[in-house]
Amino acid sequence: MKILVPVKRVVDYNVKVRVKADGSGVETANVKMSMNPFDEIAVEEAVRLKEKGVAEEVVVVSMGVSQCQETIRTALAMGGDRGILVETDDELEPLAVAKMLKGLAEKESPDMVILGKQAIDDDANQTGQMFAALMGWGQGTFASEVDIQDGSIQVTREIDGGAETVKLKLPAVVTTDLRLNEPRYAKLPNIMKAKKKQLDTLSPADLGVDTTPRLKTVKVAEPPKRQGGIKVADVAELVDKLKNEAKVI
Amino acid sequence: MKSIHFAEEHEQLRTQVARFIDKEVRPAAPAWEEEGMVPREVLQSMGEMGLLGIRYPDAFGGSNAGPLSTVVFAEECGKSGFGGFSATVLVHTDMASPHLVHAGNREQLDRYLGPIIRGEQITAVAITEPDAGSDVAGLRTRARREGDSYVLNGSKMFITNGVHADVYFVAARTNPEAKGASGISMFIVEKDAPGFNVGRQLQKTGWLCSDTAELVFDECRIPAENLLGEENKGFYSVMQNFQNERLVLAAMALGECERGLEVTWDYVRGRKAFGGVLSDKQGIRQRLAMLEARVNAAQQFLYHVGWLMEEDIECTKDVSMLKALCGELVNEVMYTCQQFHGGMGYIQESEIERMVRDARIHSIGGGATEVMLEEVAKRSLQ
Ligand SMILES: Cc1cc2nc3c(=O)[nH]c(=O)nc-3n(C[C@H](O)[C@H](O)[C@H](O)COP(=O)(O)OP(=O)(O)OC[C@H]3O[C@@H](n4cnc5c(N)ncnc54)[C@H](O)[C@@H]3O)c2cc1C
Ligand SMILES: Cc1cc2nc3c(=O)[nH]c(=O)nc-3n(C[C@H](O)[C@H](O)[C@H](O)COP(=O)(O)OP(=O)(O)OC[C@H]3O[C@@H](n4cnc5c(N)ncnc54)[C@H](O)[C@@H]3O)c2cc1C
Numbered sequence: 094m095k096i097l098v099p100v101k102r103v104v105d106y107n108v109k110v111r112v113k114a115d116g117s118g119v120e121t122a123n124v125k126m127s128m129n130p131f132d133e134i135a136v137e138e139a140v141r142l143k144e145k146g147v148a149e150e151v152v153v154v155s156m157g158v159s160q161c162q163e164t165i166r167t168a169l170a171m172g173g174d175r176g177i178l179v180e181t182d183d184e185l186e187p188l189a190v191a192k193m194l195k196g197l198a199e200k201e202s203p204d205m206v207i208l209g210k211q212a213i214d215d216d217a218n219q220t221g222q223m224f225a226a227l228m229g230w231g232q233g234t235f236a237s238e239v240d241i242q243d244g245s246i247q248v249t250r251e252i253d254g255g256a257e258t259v260k261l262k263l264p265a266v267v268t269t270d271l272r273l274n275e276p277r278y279a280k281l282p283n284i285m286k287a288k289k290k291q292l293d294t295l296s297p298a299d300l301g302v303d304t305t306p307r308l309k310t311v312k313v314a315e316p317p318k319r320q321g322g323i324k325v326a327d328v329a330e331l332v333d334k335l336k337n338e339a340k341v342i
Numbered sequence: 343m344k345s346i347h348f349a350e351e352h353e354q355l356r357t358q359v360a361r362f363i364d365k366e367v368r369p370a371a372p373a374w375e376e377e378g379m380v381p382r383e384v385l386q387s388m389g390e391m392g393l394l395g396i397r398y399p400d401a402f403g404g405s406n407a408g409p410l411s412t413v414v415f416a417e418e419c420g421k422s423g424f425g426g427f428s429a430t431v432l433v434h435t436d437m438a439s440p441h442l443v444h445a446g447n448r449e450q451l452d453r454y455l456g457p458i459i460r461g462e463q464i465t466a467v468a469i470t471e472p473d474a475g476s477d478v479a480g481l482r483t484r485a486r487r488e489g490d491s492y493v494l495n496g497s498k499m500f501i502t503n504g505v506h507a508d509v510y511f512v513a514a515r516t517n518p519e520a521k522g523a524s525g526i527s528m529f530i531v532e533k534d535a536p537g538f539n540v541g542r543q544l545q546k547t548g549w550l551c552s553d554t555a556e557l558v559f560d561e562c563r564i565p566a567e568n569l570l571g572e573e574n575k576g577f578y579s580v581m582q583n584f585q586n587e588r589l590v591l592a593a594m595a596l597g598e599c600e601r602g603l604e605v606t607w608d609y610v611r612g613r614k615a616f617g618g619v620l621s622d623k624q625g626i627r628q629r630l631a632m633l634e635a636r637v638n639a640a641q642q643f644l645y646h647v648g649w650l651m652e653e654d655i656e657c658t659k660d661v662s663m664l665k666a667l668c669g670e671l672v673n674e675v676m677y678t679c680q681q682f683h684g685g686m687g688y689i690q691e692s693e694i695e696r697m698v699r700d701a702r703i704h705s706i707g708g709g710a711t712e713v714m715l716e717e718v719a720k721r722s723l724q
Contacts, residue, residue: 107364123344127357163350170354278362281392281405284354 094204094241094263095150096139098173099194100132102157102164103214116312119214128164130276131209133171134269137276138239139207140172147241148205150174154197156190158182162292169287170279176292181304189297189304191223196300198228203264205246210235210268221268231261237272347645351407352414359418362391371424374551375696378543379506380430382464389461394435398443402455409589409651412436413644416590420597423605423693425700426551428594433502433552434458436590437708438465440583441511441528445571450530454509466507468498468531468557469580475499476713478513478580479522483559485514485529490566492516492529494559497541500707504555505543508533512559513580516573523577528570537562548699584709588661589651591708592644592668595701599637599668599675602697606630606679609694613684626682633675640664640671662709662717669705669714676701 104110105125113120128136142148153173155161158180165176179193198206211218225232233239233248237256240247250257251270261267279287297304325331335342366384374380388394396411398404405411416436419428439458442450442465457463474480483496494514501510510531517525531538541556571579607630610620620626647664650657676698680687687694705711 163353166350167354167357278358278391279354280390281355281358281396281407281411282400282403283392284351284358285405285407288351 094142094148095152095201096142096148097194097198097201097203097206098132098135098139098151098153098168099190099206099208099220100136100153100155100164100168101129101209101212101214102126102155102161103129103212106130106213112313112315116314118310118313126160126164128167129209129212129214131211131213131269131271132168133209133276134271134273135207135209135267136168136171136173137274138267138269140277141274142239142241143172143174152177152201152203154179154194156181156185156193156297165292166284166287166290167279169290169292170284171277172283173290175290178292178294179297179300180294181297183297183304184306185304186306186308187217187219188223188307189302190220191227192302193297193300193304194220194224195227196302198224198264205241205263205265205267207239207267207269210270221266225266228264228266230265231259232266232268233259233261234266234268235270236267237270239267239273345645347410347649348414352410355407355411356414356418358391359393359415360421362388362393363418363422367422367424367427371422371427371551375424375426376550378550379553380427380551382461382506385431385434385461385464387461388431389459394431394439394461395455395459396435398439398455398459402451403459409586410645410648412586412590413593413648416593417597417600417644420594420599421601423598423601423697423700424551425594425598425697425703426549428597429502429549429552432590432594433467434465437583437587438467438503438507438509438511440586441467441570441579442530444583445528445579449567450570454530458509463508464503464506465509465511466501466503468501468504468510468512470498470500472497472499472556476710479526479577481513481515481526483512483514484518485516485527487516487566488563491563492566492569494529494531494537494562494564496559498557498559500544501555501557502552504557505540505553510538510557511570512557513576514559516576520574525574526576526580527573528576528579529564530568530570531559531562531564535562535564547702548696549703550696585651585658585661587708588665588714589644589647591704592640592661592664593648595668595672595704596637596641596644598697598701598704599633599640599672602672602675602679602694602701603630603634603637605693605697606682609686610682620682629678630682633678636671637675640668643667659718659721662714665709666711666714666718669711672701672704 105127111120139151151173153165153168154177155165156179235251236248237251238249246261395404396407471481485492485494512529512531516527537560539558541558544554613620647660679694680698683694686692
């Protein structure tokens with residue numbers, strides 16, 4: 094089978110994100126960028142399926158600025174076979190990404206598309222679902238276990254209060270949760286080899302997609318600073334405050 | 343972040359090393375400091391990631407990368423904040439094993455290089471002696487030829503990885519008549535060679551998770567084929583390897599500077615005093631800002647020297663300047679960072695306290711500042 098893995102370039106999880114002075118977004122100039130950690134899990138799962146002989150080809154795709162190539166190369170260093178960059182400087186919303194994925198899925202005809210359940214920058218948690226809907230494919234979101242059987246996938250999903258197991262007909266969409274696997278380190282020899290792997294570049298227009306945002310960002314602001322705590326005299330006062338001030342009990 | 347010197351693969355390498363250090367080194371290393379060594383499994387994991395053969399031929403499992411990749415690797419090791427970890431790894435990769443790779447013949451490479459790159463065999467380099475440090479040409483350990491053996495006598499001092507290494511690259515005098523630099527040869531000594539002993543593990547100020555030993559050779563017999571390179575020409579290969587060693591130590595020092603400043607900016611931003619936080623004080627923030635400026639400037643110099651090496655351009659003077667500069671700068675940075683931690687900087691539970699101790703060796707080891715400056719001055723006066 095053939096697996097398509099979309100990966101997103103995001104501000105590195107270690108970076109303390111700062112809001113731009115004009116409130117238009119977060120500062121990304123001179124900030125370390127990496128692959129969205131949930132997408133790393135998706136790459137890992139696809140590569141494992143390839144190593145098990147279940148998959149023949151793992152195609153990695155990213156959408157965005159030309160530097161997204163670095164993100165694709167990292168995935169190739171982890172074991173992806175080739176990459177596709179859909180290059181654009183536009184801000185991309187989940188719907189636009191899902192539409193471009195549809196265009197790519199029609200070109201590439203993968204049996205499975207596996208991607209992160211959300212990206213750690215905008216936390217939208219929409220792309221996988223929208224893409225599945227556009228394709229009319231089954232979806233197994235928040236996967237903590239993926240088991241490929243003849244012509245179908247069994248996905249264990251993390252849901253409120255436990256795990257749910259669904260069976261999907263191929264082709265299908267899987268979105269990854271944290272417990273699915275522990276992504277490997279890209280080995281240096283593979284980083285060097287990944288430089289030579291095929292990486293094609295397309296534009297949104299090649300896929301017939303208009304990426305114009307449907308939403309307008311009004312303002313981006315820092316969360317309020319944490320207030321200092323207070324000391325209470327006794328349990329009675331604590332209970333009173335929790336009940337009447339914080340209104341949590 | 344962006345630099346004319348670095349390509350995508352350098353950034354990827356940086357990211358992978360940083361991630362490894364974040365997950366596998368920082369949380370575990372306090373225990374290593376107590377035990378006095380870095381567990382061998384950690385080195386093997388680094389071997390699996392390809393980090394122990396960055397510049398070595400791919401036929402042996404290496405990656406054929408260049409000096410700038412080493413620079414990235416050493417900087418990231420430095421950023422771990424555990425000098426002893428960095429020393430253990432970088433002595434293996436960039437100070438000891440290069441002796442084998444530069445001078446070794448086919449049989450020697452076949453026998454040792456694979457396990458070295460995989461981290462299965464850890465290496466040490468033994469040049470310094472109790473009576474010969476900066477003055478390398480003054481070394482007195484003897485090696486005499488006897489049939490198809492060499493027999494070594496003498497002792498070596500301050501040898502990193504000395505207690506737990508498997509393979510040692512040892513400098514010894516093969517021609518006792520020859521004075522100074524000529525008459526020195528390099529040998530491969532395996533841990534179990536008869537007459538080879540780890541004299542004692544040395545207790546240091548810093549680098550606590552790096553094992554440092556005095557080595558004793560008492561009629562130590564090794565096969566004649568363990569001669570590394572040409573007989574009596576060892577001094578020149580030692581000098582040649584010093585260039586890379588110094589580049590790597592400078593990179594490690596600057597990685598430490600970066601971490602020290604990061605930790606200190608964080609500390610002064612949170613520490614309350616005089617109705618605000620310490621970072622409100624211009625006396626503090628401007629001094630840290632100036633140190634950061636100097637570290638950034640030194641970094642660009644580092645990258646430039648790395649590039650000169652990448653291009654195979656002779657740069658002994660530049661490397662010597664760089665080593666002197668960074669060995670001193672890291673001490674200045676740590677002194678000030680500790681100062682702005684107040685009393686906490688003197689307490690072992692603060693990261694900066696260890697980093698101060700670890701920094702001290704940078705102006706002494708691997709070419710002391712004074713000796714480096716002599717290398718510079720000689721050339722300036724030419
Ligand atoms: C923790 C640690 C790890 C080490 N690891 C290794 C290792 O793995 N392998 C190895 O071979 N060695 C190792 N060394 C040895 C290290 O390289 C030497 O300590 C260093 O070269 C200095 O030599 P020395 O200690 O003999 O000092 P000396 O040479 O005695 O120097 C003492 C002082 O005199 C100064 N000085 C010397 N000559 C001059 C001059 N001409 N003009 C002005 N000042 C001068 C020096 O700068 C220094 O400040 C290690 C040392 C330490 C402390
Ligand atoms: C080993 C040890 C023993 C000690 N013993 C005792 C003891 O027996 N009894 C006791 O009461 N205390 C004791 N102390 C505490 C010691 O006196 C304090 O650590 C010292 O006064 C500094 O205070 P601090 O640690 O809170 O640092 P901070 O006040 O947080 O200062 C941190 C740094 O900021 C600088 N700084 C502070 N304010 C300004 C400013 N306005 N402008 C510019 N720079 C500024 C300081 O100079 C310092 O470099 C001890 C400390 C140690 C480490």
